[in-house]
Amino acid sequence: MDKNHNKDKNSEIEYYLWVNKVVDALKEMNIKKHVVNGMWTPSGFFHIGNARAELMVPGFVHQGLRDNGLNAENNLIIDDFDDFDKIPEGIEIKKEEFEQHLGKPLINVPSPVEGFKSWVDYFSDGVVSVIKDFGFDPSIRSSYDTYKKGLYDDAIKKVLDKSEEIRQIWKDITKAIKPKGWFPVMIVCENCGKSSTTKVTSWDGKEVEYICNQDRDYAKGCKHKGKVRPEKGRAKLPWRLHWPATWSIYHTTFETGGKDHFAAGSSVDTGRAFCRQIFNSTPPYQIPTEFLMVDNIKLSGSSGNVISLKDWLNFAEPELLRYMMASYKPQTVINFDLHSNKFFLLADRYEEAERAYFEKKDKKEAEKRDKQLIEIYKFSQVHGAPEKMPVQLNYSNAAIAVQTFPDKSLKELAEILHAKGWIHRKTLNAYDKERILKILELAKHWLDKYAPEDVKFTVQKDVPKDLKLSSQEKEALHLVVDALKKKDWEQNDLFNEFYNICQKVGIKNTDFFRAAYNVLLNKDRGPKLAPFILTLGKEKIIELFGKV
Numbered sequence: 001m002d003k004n005h006n007k008d009k010n011s012e013i014e015y016y017l018w019v020n021k022v023v024d025a026l027k028e029m030n031i032k033k034h035v036v037n038g039m040w041t042p043s044g045f046f047h048i049g050n051a052r053a054e055l056m057v058p059g060f061v062h063q064g065l066r067d068n069g070l071n072a073e074n075n076l077i078i079d080d081f082d083d084f085d086k087i088p089e090g091i092e093i094k095k096e097e098f099e100q101h102l103g104k105p106l107i108n109v110p111s112p113v114e115g116f117k118s119w120v121d122y123f124s125d126g127v128v129s130v131i132k133d134f135g136f137d138p139s140i141r142s143s144y145d146t147y148k149k150g151l152y153d154d155a156i157k158k159v160l161d162k163s164e165e166i167r168q169i170w171k172d173i174t175k176a177i178k179p180k181g182w183f184p185v186m187i188v189c190e191n192c193g194k195s196s197t198t199k200v201t202s203w204d205g206k207e208v209e210y211i212c213n214q215d216r217d218y219a220k221g222c223k224h225k226g227k228v229r230p231e232k233g234r235a236k237l238p239w240r241l242h243w244p245a246t247w248s249i250y251h252t253t254f255e256t257g258g259k260d261h262f263a264a265g266s267s268v269d270t271g272r273a274f275c276r277q278i279f280n281s282t283p284p285y286q287i288p289t290e291f292l293m294v295d296n297i298k299l300s301g302s303s304g305n306v307i308s309l310k311d312w313l314n315f316a317e318p319e320l321l322r323y324m325m326a327s328y329k330p331q332t333v334i335n336f337d338l339h340s341n342k343f344f345l346l347a348d349r350y351e352e353a354e355r356a357y358f359e360k361k362d363k364k365e366a367e368k369r370d371k372q373l374i375e376i377y378k379f380s381q382v383h384g385a386p387e388k389m390p391v392q393l394n395y396s397n398a399a400i401a402v403q404t405f406p407d408k409s410l411k412e413l414a415e416i417l418h419a420k421g422w423i424h425r426k427t428l429n430a431y432d433k434e435r436i437l438k439i440l441e442l443a444k445h446w447l448d449k450y451a452p453e454d455v456k457f458t459v460q461k462d463v464p465k466d467l468k469l470s471s472q473e474k475e476a477l478h479l480v481v482d483a484l485k486k487k488d489w490e491q492n493d494l495f496n497e498f499y500n501i502c503q504k505v506g507i508k509n510t511d512f513f514r515a516a517y518n519v520l521l522n523k524d525r526g527p528k529l530a531p532f533i534l535t536l537g538k539e540k541i542i543e544l545f546g547k548v
Contacts, residue, residue: 016372018329019379023064026254026285034072034253036062037284038138039246041079042106042123044088047306048321049292049299051134052334055127056325057256057289059136060379075250076131076138080107080120081147081236083196085218090306103194103219105236107144130309134318135382143242146249148233155245155279156230159184159237160203162278166241169273174265183208187235190226195236197221208235241278244271248281255284256330262288289330295337307338315446316347317438323350323380338450347395353377358389391425391432393417398443400527403457404536410440420535421491457521459536463547464522472507473515477545479505480516484538495530519544 015021026034038054040046055076062074084106087095093112101109101119109119116122128140146152159166160183167178178184183200189212197219202209208230212221228234237245246252261267272283291298299306312321315338324346328334336342356373378385401413401422408416414436417423423436447456469477479501483489489497502512517526520541526532533541 046127053289081144191224192222244275248279326379
């Protein structure tokens with residue numbers, strides 16, 4: 001990052017979102033066109049952690065630039081010319097059939113699944129096919145195509161001509177010493193097709209001589225010697241030079257990257273030096289992006305145990321993922337999971353932001369927190385903010401509903417929730433009905449695949465066998481039956497009545513609730529009891545509680 005970027009000249013401005021601060025810094029560059037890049041290597045599965053650094057952070061910055069009237073381009077560079085160095089877990093293939101391809105460029109590795117042209121085509125489909133569903137539309141750029149078209153040829157020639165200078169910069173920044181005569185260029189072997197095992201031995205200004213004898217842990221060289229012109233896809237640059245060369249070629253003005261790239265002596269430090277001193281270009285404005293942890297484990301595309309963008313669309317709206325990514329500063333670790341109330345809390349926070357947007361966006365007296373929520377909500381939207389406040393169905397309530405009435409269709413469930421007052425709107429338009437059905441469907445998929453056991457339940461058809469209740473617990477449940485027979489209750493009034501009953505009987509509140517859940521669900525815990533009873537219907541409660 002350039003020194004003038006480190007100094008925030010707008011420190012007096014109250015930033016309500018990290019994107020605003022980045023956009024203001026980019027404005028100060030005073031250039032005609034901004035180029036915002038993400039870059040991902042399709043060696044394994046594209047997951048929501050990749051999406052944070054390579055799709056969403058750049059996408060939000062691009063959106064912020066456009067919203068400010070600035071000319072901006074957004075690219076997602078598929079680094080498909082990188083080496084195939086590991087066979088990922090979680091995919092059913094015969095590994096021995098693919099071991100022969102280790103060390104080759106990914107673009108030349110066959111697809112692990114039928115129906116795709118290559119390894120790259122298969123894994124790229126996991127992002128390219130759903131990218132617009134999340135409201136992003138970057139230009140998809142292939143590194144291999146860019147090399148093959150000759151756009152890296154000049155950079156490769158500079159690297160070969162200045163290899164001694166690069167060796168010195170490398171030593172100064174990383175403290176690693178490369179041998180004299182070292183040429184940091186990788187040739188695709190004409191014999192075995194590998195690029196990770198080749199070594200350039202000479203350069204005459206037009207052609208390089210190379211030998212394929214640089215054995216790796218994952219690939220062995222074939223010993224072939226050859227001589228080629230290092231151009232149009234026959235040669236490529238190692239990562240520490242490929243990255244800054246890419247900045248120079250695309251005229252990149254903003255790019256993020258994982259925090260590991262920003263450690264002292266890492267690829268950001270070398271990249272900035274090579275960008276200026278070798279490629280005579282200005283490095284982009286950069287910010288580090290922290291990892292996204294799921295169940296306290298850093299996501300890895302090679303592990304197979306990931307949440308992909310396609311997975312997300314099966315259990316949640318795309319706006320929820322956008323909301324989470326826009327809410328946290330990129331430099332903040334996101335520790336997320338689908339097996340606790342963190343997922344429900346995310347949905348609750350999104351609903352809060354939605355209400356703030358429609359209730360307070362035009363009010364001058366809105367608090368700073370409200371203004372922040374309004375900004376986050378705007379960046380959360382896939383198709384721009386709707387004109388009117390959409391209907392809201394709490395995600396946890398949707399999960400309760402699909403379990404309470406497992407035999408009902410989603411349409412019937414929506415009608416029940418509306419009639420029971422869980423949806424606070426008298427009349428529903430077509431968009432409202434569609435949204436409710438979608439949330440119910442997503443909640444059902446979440447329950448099937450991700451929900452923890454303490455969230456799942458089955459309403460009992462009869463009082464569970466061998467259930468032992470004290471005389472006080474039985475009396476309390478019978479009093480609930482009497483109360484339900486007397487009148488129709490509102491949720492808050494019924495909740496207060498539970499405490500009146502506990503006091504009358506002389507029973508602890510916790511014992512009363514446990515007894516109720518034991519009868520209804522054969523579990524010690526469950527959904528909030530008052531709204532659950534009203535939704536289930538007092539006839540069912542009277543039947544079960546009356547039998548204890």
